[in-house]
Amino acid sequence: MKRHLDPDVTLLAALADPVRLNIVRQLAECDGICACDFTDSCDVSQPTVSHHLKVLREAGVVHSEKRGSQVYYRLAPPAIGRLAAMARALVPGDFVPAGDLVRRVPPADAVRSGDSPARP
8 A cells, every 4th residue: 555644544545445444344343353353254365354454553543462372453542533533524614413403393193182392
């Protein structure tokens, strides 16, 4: 992978590969996975998994920890924070989530029975 000076570009480039994104999604569901467990779920060979894990590690997306003869991986909290910050930076300043705009109105039966509509 070509080296970029911008760490955000490096992070996003590391996530742009389907196998690496699959690895990250799996890691998001748990607190650590042995490198050997990615071979079956990613449908690629062990050397290929090792390469993808190296790219993710160099981009700061994952941390590794050796336990005996196995290496376990987990998502790096700083990478999660960087992704969240990038996403927030892409949202317009006056953006209001749709859920905040929708007025919750009770079913018609409740209004007819004398209940007043709920206010947000």
